[in-house]
Amino acid sequence: MTFLRAHRTIATVIAFVLVYAIIKALNLAGILNAYYIQLIMLVGINIVMTVSLGMVNGFTGQFSIGHAGFMAVGAYTSAMITTVWLHATTANPWVGYPVFIVAILAGGLMAAGAGYLVGAPSLRLKGDYLTIVTLSANELIRTVIRVTPVLGGPRGLGSIPKLTTLEVVFVFTIVSVVLMRNYLFSSYGRSMKAVRDSEIAAEAMAINTTRQKIFVFVFSAFFAGVSGGVFAHLLQFIHPDNFSFVKSLEYLIYLYVGGSASISGAIVGATVFTLLPELMRSLQSWRLVIYPLILIMVMIFRTEGIMGLKEFSFVLVPQRQRKEVSA
């Protein structure tokens, strides 16, 4: 078993390295220009956002609709740290990257803190309270940023050092998704699904459902915060309106169209629907017709999302659980 596991890990790592090498080669050969590379990086960030949202909405059965708010907390926290500390030393990667790592982790922790403040009171209750609270929290965070001059207020925060590279996004996406997938295939992950299927029965089976829900919500906010940090250092300019409710809605669309109770679904949803609008640019305003049409088709023909409850089992399901995989 250990032998098999090691093989699988090596095979997976080789697969990731190959994908990276191909993208990099295409870039160097001039086939993928800077615009496409940026698009690929956005796909990575959106994957982490969607998978982390899926932990709460798809697997724990809660309905959070303010995920972009936590992204904003992470983005602004990390951007403040790097813009202040790296004022003159941006050119030196030996200083730049350690500070960047500290900054995005700090962003993640701040977002997790915000997640705790939002989640702890509202997840104690059963029902729709979380939905209302997350919606308000999202708008509250955006408004607070808007009226805080230090954070750039309504003009946004600029001149953030460009520290997010293709390599950074690659490592960040893979590590985040693997961590969340690991958690899901653990006793705690099973408890999350128990809460989703029947909170009453979960409680009767000795699971502290409140603690489990809050923990998931907090680490989901953490990953959203880290994504925000990576996002800020990619665009180099962030504005409160980047993180409005509309942005949260985009993630909800990626998640539910991809398949909410499936990591693979979240990945497919985020990838397809980040790329689609861009690839349809040549169609001009027709894309605003085609995009919603595709959404409607998915809603009619695949109610549970593109992937439903299924996973790409080779990479995403631990060896021993492959045979008995369930949503």
Next chain:
Amino acid sequence: MALLDVQHLTQFFGGLRAVSDFNIQLEHGEIVGLIGPNGAGKTTVFNVITGVYTPTKGTIVFDGQNIVGKKTYQITQTGIARTFQNIRLFSKSSVIDNIKIAYHFHMSYSNTDAFLHTRKYWQGEQLVDDYAIDLLRLFHLEGHAADISGSLPYGAQRRLEIARALATKPKLLILDEPAAGMNPAEADELMEMIHWLRDKFDLTILLIEHQMRVVMGVCERIKVMDFGETICEGVPEYIRNDPRVCEAYLGKGA
């Protein structure tokens, strides 16, 4: 000392008195039935014991601990497990996952082990896998281990619910209408199983049931409730012949 000692339990819902001055003592290893017409307050008693409601008045001592005011999950951790009148499985999870979920409280690895899949995680998973398969085998469900639990036939779902309750390693098992929807042959099997459960897992069993044949066949002691009050208590033969019980079920002059 009694395993479960309920004294003067009273439960109001607003102005409605659902249960009044209810007393019950369960000795280790007993099988006791709680019967009564619909609305007599039986399920309310179960819900109060398992912490779904906090009683208006009264004390509940289980295994030497006062459990009034504790949350449901804490009460299950002290050793009381239950099944539900209307089956409440984790219907989108696999059969084996249902068992593993109930075993969660006995798992020893931390959140960090879960994120990193450490050695401790793999050991824990191996342990729970073996445990769950063994338990499923006892209930003849091992062939369904990988199936989604919501897709099982009704009888198998009932068995799985009992198996799941046992995975919390209880001392007291509370069954809420285990024979509901079963035909006579299935009910016979169930009666056999209840006796077997008690001996095999060293349990004390408290059950609510409407099928008199099952209640009379399996319980050593029966308590009859009507309108929230205990009207009669004793061995099955005594209950069968008590006029108050006939009256509660069939009405006066029957």
